[in-house]
Amino acid sequence: MSSDEQREHAAETAGTESGVDTAGSGAGAGTTSRSSADSDAHTTTSAATGAEAPLVSVQNLEKYFWENDSLLDRLLGGEPVAVRAVDGVSFDIYEGETLGLVGESGCGKSTTGETLLRLQEPTGGRVEFGGENVYEMDNGAVTDFRQSAQVVFQDPFSSLDPRMTIGDIVQQPLDIHDVGTTDERRARVRDLLERVGLSTDQLDRYPHEFSGGQRQRIGIARALALEPEFLVLDEPTSALDVSVQAQVLNLLEDLQDEFDLTYLLISHDLSVIRHICDRVAVMYLGEIVEIGPVEELFDDPKHPYTKALLESVPRATTEERERDRETLAGDVPSPRDPPSGCRFRTRCPMVIPPEDLQIEQETFREIMTARERIENRDISLETVGGEQIEFEDGSVPSADVPAFVDLLHERLFDEPLPGRHREVVDEALAELADSDWEAAESTLRMEYESVCERENPGLGEGAHPVACHLYGEAGTGENAIDPDTWS
Missing domain, CATH: 3.40.50.300 (P-loop containing nucleotide triphosphate hydrolases)
Structure with a gap:
């Protein structure tokens, strides 16, 4: 105004x-x-x-x-x-x-x-x-x-x-x-x-x-x-x-x-x-x-x-000097194209993994962040590997694909992913060697799609309602994190 x-x-x-x-x-x-x-x-x-x-x-x-x-x-x-x-x-x-x-x-x-x-x-x-x-x-x-x-x-x-x-x-x-x-x-x-x-x-x-x-x-x-x-x-x-x-x-x-x-x-x-x-x-x-x-x-x-x-609120006491603050991943999405399901799930540290997936919460959060970057085309493929890997006409030579995948994995993740998750993610990253963003998205979505992105939780009723799957039926699953463990 x-x-x-x-x-x-x-x-x-x-x-x-x-x-x-x-x-x-x-x-x-x-x-x-x-x-x-x-x-x-x-x-x-x-x-x-x-x-x-x-x-x-x-x-x-x-x-x-x-x-x-x-x-x-x-x-x-x-x-x-x-x-x-x-x-x-x-x-x-x-x-x-x-x-x-x-x-x-x-x-x-x-x-x-x-x-x-x-x-x-x-x-x-x-x-x-x-x-x-x-x-x-x-x-x-x-x-x-x-x-x-x-x-x-x-x-x-x-x-x-x-x-x-x-x-x-x-x-x-x-x-x-x-x-x-x-x-x-x-x-x-x-x-x-x-x-x-x-x-x-x-x-x-x-x-x-x-x-x-x-x-x-x-x-x-x-x-x-x-x-x-x-x-x-x-x-x-x-x-x-x-x-x-x-x-x-x-x-x-x-x-x-x-x-x-x-x-x-x-x-x-x-x-x-x-x-x-x-x-x-x-x-x-x-x-x-x-x-x-x-x-x-x-x-x-x-x-x-x-x-x-x-x-995020500063604490004005000396006791808080050593406080280890938890921070959120990613940026606030645009209201022009808000995320599906729960709008906070792109940054949420407690996003719920699929029911049948064995994975640590921190690992799942890292994979979700990498997925967001791929879906938003927020990765400069041409700069992966610098001068070591040629990237011409939107693709990497077949012989350089393994090296390209390893370097891109290091860029996206602080630590190598364990076992099966490394295989799935590297398969998606290999699709990016041919600039096939849709195929990379599909590979990750099939394995890691969460209830948080499929359904938007309602606010509910009562004196203190909250719009979060952690407090609904999805929050009772084996993979759902206890909300009180993150503060």
């Missing part, structure tokens, strides 16, 4: 009530974790038991962006290509709670937030707010929804119009929705600025005259102008200094407690998620892979991707 679009949507969909004491959330304020009473007051119990209907219900939400879909592409016979930014996401948010949405950059978090607010039109799925389908609302109902559901954007520098004073910025949603008289609107703006920790004598100043943290406070005041029930916080502190992050987070918590706000907090910062959220949804490549209460998810993560995310 461009800067101008952010400002336009913010003006239409901005919100707050009056009356919050920001003492303790100004300069120098430190972060404080939620008390157990706060957590109990939010969704932890109601969400787990289903004792009440959710305020926001997202069901199989999809948002695709299309490439090669212009008129010229169609005239030339090009096929549209879907970029699956959000692909079948489901979760509920209960009144008064904060749900965190976490994952690597590019996994679809911000697109999810924008689409559920109808800032972007969905490709499929359903979003209910207060029991009403957001995507079936007429213009009048959408206007009411805009007052009840607001957004705070990630970048406080581009989401504020530099040509408007901050007083006009905060007042704009009140003008658009025709709330109160001119004097009442101006009084509301002054009150809002005070409540977010700014002075009323700054009304006529422009955004460039403020620091990043102050600009984000202005964005929060604008979002609260229409007294919303629900806020999407799209990485609200990622562009700020660490000390300022603490102040803004404390301010958001104060506002939530005072006005019974409900938050969807989008972030890649796990410390922020743990500090402010009641529950957490973990997202990978357009899909939700795990949802659970925040302390339970941090203390006992289920999905291998969640474990890897938590493993």
Whole structure:
């Protein structure tokens, strides 16, 4: 979404009530974790038991962006290509709670937030707010929804119009929705600025005259102008200094407690998620892979991707100096062509081998990584062997094939594979000596195809569901690894 679009949507969909004491959330304020009473007051119990209907219900939400879909592409016979930014996401948010949405950059978090607010039109799925389908609302109902559901954007520098004073910025949603008289609107703006920790004598100043943290406070005041029930916080502190992050987070918590706000907090910062959220949804490549209460998810993560995310967090203690961190193989796949089955299986350290195959988990992971490189044509065959082996017209001379296979094996594997696995893999590598990628793929697929690539595991139900075959029927097989053995 461009800067101008952010400002336009913010003006239409901005919100707050009056009356919050920001003492303790100004300069120098430190972060404080939620008390157990706060957590109990939010969704932890109601969400787990289903004792009440959710305020926001997202069901199989999809948002695709299309490439090669212009008129010229169609005239030339090009096929549209879907970029699956959000692909079948489901979760509920209960009144008064904060749900965190976490994952690597590019996994679809911000697109999810924008689409559920109808800032972007969905490709499929359903979003209910207060029991009403957001995507079936007429213009009048959408206007009411805009007052009840607001957004705070990630970048406080581009989401504020530099040509408007901050007083006009905060007042704009009140003008658009025709709330109160001119004097009442101006009084509301002054009150809002005070409540977010700014002075009323700054009304006529422009955004460039403020620091990043102050600009984000202005964005929060604008979002609260229409007294919303629900806020999407799209990485609200990622562009700020660490000390300022603490102040803004404390301010958001104060506002939530005072006005019974409900938050969807989008972030890649796990410390922020743990500090402010009641529950957490973990997202990978357009899909939700795990949802659970925040302390339970941090203390006992289920999905291998969640474990890897938590493993990547730096530990600020001397006891962690010798910690041997586990790392993930490979790169994040493209949403243009996501993997079949479980989308995390191309990098998963616990991918399940075929039932009748005798193989160590680490060996199977290495073979799966090599398979991915072959399927993605991510191997430079011409450079294997350097000047020792000629590679002309897409093939290696028959006499050099054994040497080519040995050198390529050394490139792909840290250690030689044992017994039968060495034979199968070398047979596939020999096919590459003739640049026959399809034959190499077929040889490896016949021997090593996993349930993880055939079937996409559903998220399931309950208070802490996880989308992973390790927790289903496939996880009870002889070759399935114990999820608790990797952390």
